[in-house]
Amino acid sequence: MDGRFGVDDLHQDSIRPLFPRGPSLGLKAVLLALLSVGLMFADDRTDTLNPVRSFIAVAAVPVQWMSSLPNQASEVASHFASRESLLAQNSDLREQQLHLQARLQKLDGLAAENARIRALLLSSKRLHEQVLIGEIVSSSMDPYRHYVTLNKGGMEGVYKGQPLIDAHGVMGQVVEVTPMNSTAILVTDPNHGIPVEVNRTGLQTVAHGAGDSRGLALPFLPSNADVQVGDLLVSSGLGGRYPAGYPVGVVYDVQHQPGEHFLDVSARPAARLNQGRELLLVWKDGAPPVTNVAEQLDQRREAGLPSFATSDLQ
Amino acid sequence: MNEDRRPSALPILISVLLALVLSKVMLPDPLALLRPAMVPMIVFYWLLMVPDKFGLTMAALLGLVVDVLTGTLLGAHAFALTVSGYLVARMALIVRFWPAWQQSLALLPIWGLYAFLMFWIDGVTHRNADALLRFAPVLTTAVAWPVLCSVMSWARPPAEDT
Numbered sequence: 001m002d003g004r005f006g007v008d009d010l011h012q013d014s015i016r017p018l019f020p021r022g023p024s025l026g027l028k029a030v031l032l033a034l035l036s037v038g039l040m041f042a043d044d045r046t047d048t049l050n051p052v053r054s055f056i057a058v059a060a061v062p063v064q065w066m067s068s069l070p071n072q073a074s075e076v077a078s079h080f081a082s083r084e085s086l087l088a089q090n091s092d093l094r095e096q097q098l099h100l101q102a103r104l105q106k107l108d109g110l111a112a113e114n115a116r117i118r119a120l121l122l123s124s125k126r127l128h129e130q131v132l133i134g135e136i137v138s139s140s141m142d143p144y145r146h147y148v149t150l151n152k153g154g155m156e157g158v159y160k161g162q163p164l165i166d167a168h169g170v171m172g173q174v175v176e177v178t179p180m181n182s183t184a185i186l187v188t189d190p191n192h193g194i195p196v197e198v199n200r201t202g203l204q205t206v207a208h209g210a211g212d213s214r215g216l217a218l219p220f221l222p223s224n225a226d227v228q229v230g231d232l233l234v235s236s237g238l239g240g241r242y243p244a245g246y247p248v249g250v251v252y253d254v255q256h257q258p259g260e261h262f263l264d265v266s267a268r269p270a271a272r273l274n275q276g277r278e279l280l281l282v283w284k285d286g287a288p289p290v291t292n293v294a295e296q297l298d299q300r301r302e303a304g305l306p307s308f309a310t311s312d313l314q
Numbered sequence: 315m316n317e318d319r320r321p322s323a324l325p326i327l328i329s330v331l332l333a334l335v336l337s338k339v340m341l342p343d344p345l346a347l348l349r350p351a352m353v354p355m356i357v358f359y360w361l362l363m364v365p366d367k368f369g370l371t372m373a374a375l376l377g378l379v380v381d382v383l384t385g386t387l388l389g390a391h392a393f394a395l396t397v398s399g400y401l402v403a404r405m406a407l408i409v410r411f412w413p414a415w416q417q418s419l420a421l422l423p424i425w426g427l428y429a430f431l432m433f434w435i436d437g438v439t440h441r442n443a444d445a446l447l448r449f450a451p452v453l454t455t456a457v458a459w460p461v462l463c464s465v466m467s468w469a470r471p472p473a474e475d476t
Contacts (some may be wrong), residue, residue: 025370029400032374036396039378039389042438049388063331067338160460233434 121165130283143212146189169247169270195239199232218265358416394431408433414460
């Protein structure tokens, strides 16, 4: 905008309008204005100018495209910005996933417990007897004294001599009752005997506890008795204490010592004595437990899981 | 030497294209309200600086392009640019030697006229536009004028003759 530039421009450009060849500036302006007004009028009232409009629009496509460039650039920028936030979100989610994983492990434990309790309930359904779920609160560590303490006692109606079962078989019986707790002897205790029959043949005998190492022993079988490895022993109910027909153990060893009168038969207890904490207290003839959770859960699971099968015992 | 000093058509074309693009670039709403009227500014600049190269006919044609780009009535911008461009061309001989800020003040009524013409055409054709949208750019255009002048003199420096 310096003066020199202006003066030069004056010589070149600005003198010309003083001697115009075409129409004067005013005339030109009037003509163009009138033309514009005419265009406006035509465009407002008719559609005849649509081809002109579209022609100019096509010609102006590059302008449209260029003006959209900054927009696209900002989109690219937001792409990078969102990458940052994605990274942050990612680490957040990772952390959360860790927390949830930990909780899930707890849930796995709960689910397993749930399955065990349901199995217990199913066995009670089979028995058609009143049951109460008890929990083992402590057990003796002595390998030849198999006693457990339960969290149910006289206040819940537990009585001395009451049988205990779990999902897989007979566990033992209550020997001592206090108002809040009770003590039970397990079938593997050497002081315990349970009348059983061999399921395959109906052979009656008694299974004694034999401690941790052997499980159960059948001491009074004559040497010609029909007992094989794999025979299932079920409670016979003859003693009047245990319900009949309930798995007690599976024979795993039959030996005959020459010169002895009796066979040396060992059986593995059917109940999982050292696995899990839940067990069932069984009432034989309707002395009702105080809380009848079992029945209610039972009804809900009426159509349910397969009951424990002999295959569980192998 | 004088032939070299004559501005060719190229800078005009580029600047006009840039103005068209800038007037179309998407802006956030509050900023769009303050967007200077880019096309009229560049039209007036060339009308002031090289009236023999860039006349009213060019202004009117450019107005048509703007009409298509902005979707207004065909001829609306052309009409407004023609009328206000005529006034600019009339005062070109005087105003072109003024400092930029003084030019800006002198052109202010013409921006106002331009905005009013657009507003008026909107009204006549029953296309109710926001009055603020039409008149807010008047002030920002006046502010942007010196900026435009300095940018143009930087992009199109006077040839070095001594």
